[in-house]
Amino acid sequence: MKRKFLIGILIFSLSLFFLNGETIKLTLKQAENLALKNNPEILQEIQRTEQAKNRMHSAYSAFFPSLDVSGYKVVKEKVMTIVMPSFIPGQPPKKIEMDFTRNYQVTLQFAQPIFTGGAIHFGSKMAEAMANAEASLLQAKKNEIRAKTKTVFYSIILLEKSKEILVNGLKFARDTEEKISVMYSQGLVKKLDLLRAQNKVREMDAKLKEVDSKLFEAKNNLKNILGIPLKDDIEIIGEIKEYPAKLDSEFLKNKMEANNPILKSLAQQKKASSYNLKMAYSKFLPTIAFGGQYNFRGDSLGNFSDWDSYYSMNLTFSFSIFKGFRNHFNLSVAKAQKEETDIKVEAYKNNLESSLTNLIKKNGYLLEKIKIAKDNLSNTREELEIAKTSYREGLISYTDLELIENQKLSAELNYYQSIFELYTNIFKIETFVSDSIIKF
DSSP states (O other): OHHHHHHHHHHHHHHHHHHHOOEEEEOHHHHHHHHHHHOHHHHHHHHHHHHHHHHHHHHHGGGSOEEEEEEEEOOSOOOEEEEEOOSSTTOOOEEEEEOOOOSEEEEEEEEEEEEOTTHHHHHHHHHHHHHHHHHHHHHHHHHHHHHHHHHHHHHHHHHHHHHHHHHHHHHHHHHHHHHHHHHHHTTSSOHHHHHHHHHHHHHHHHHHHHHHHHHHHHHHHHHHHHTOOTTSEEEEOOOOOOOOOOOOHHHHHHHHHHHOHHHHHHHHHHHHHHHHHHHHHHTTSOEEEEEEEEEEEESOTTOGGGOEEEEEEEEEEEOOOOSTTHHHHHHHHHHHHHHHHHHHHHHHHHHHHHHHHHHHHHHHHHHHHHHHHHHHHHHHHHHHHHHHHHHHTTSSOHHHHHHHHHHHHHHHHHHHHHHHHHHHHHHHHHHHHTSOOSOO
């Protein structure tokens, strides 16, 4: 009986282990590596890049000759009938059936383009430019996911720090409530102070539960980004601390122009639109190709020695005279597409410069905000210690003590929130310049 009981406990423990999953400890670097490896958005972009590469290879394959083989077997036929005059004077003409076909025929056909007005050349160059554009978009997606990972990673650290602050605040509120409860039973304080102390405990407990809920949500969000199963638990290793991120505006602008993957992608799209326009012009030029055909045919599969063959080599010239103005309209479309791309590139570049300038300006404000929050935190901590002593001596009311404790909690939360805002602002700038600014 005892043995069965122990086996039951073991099975129950193992089931809990597999249901709860494992705990994964993550540093920021490990989180970034997992995101770049497993994130579904990046994986989708990789597939789009592969498609663009294959389209480029397909376009270049048009330079090579084509070689096709085909064969047929005659199932049913009606042969040609011609009327031949009689070789005997006065006799009527005769109908003669003439069969030029064979029951079986195999054809080998060869074609090599020589001149296509530049259509193959410009088409392959356009496909190459689009492949390069997709490669740049992949890098942009990686930068975006890396910044998103960092933001969620440090939001978890911020929430854990907030939880720690609130736990200390709840402990202080409960200790204060216990002391006031004793003092109330001794008739030293009013019931109003006791009620306020009890409300403070409930308020802190509710805030703590709210942070727990946000922390749970943030961890699941990070798991989705990193491709980690939701059943697994994660433990974040890191801290949120001040970082003197003073930025060189001119340096960052030059770096953005040189490195920004979106700008690189748009530049490639602009190049592709130019090649597309040239392709449209090439439709007005003639095409020249060299080709050949070899035929092998016979009436029976069992005797190939009776089969005969013939071949031809051809130089083909073709020129389109009129296609219902189709080429003219296609040319107009290509011109409009090129102009649209040019405008798009210039507009996006201006928007990027404006956004980067705003973020750099905001960085200075956030550094000042952190300094103010730090000074406020130092003052409120000292103020709270004075208030505790004053309350014990009966110099201030519980309302005053509670107000100062709330200010101290807010000051702590604001301090770490300000650092987090600086981090997220820097992460956005990093996506613009495609490089890390904060070296953790």
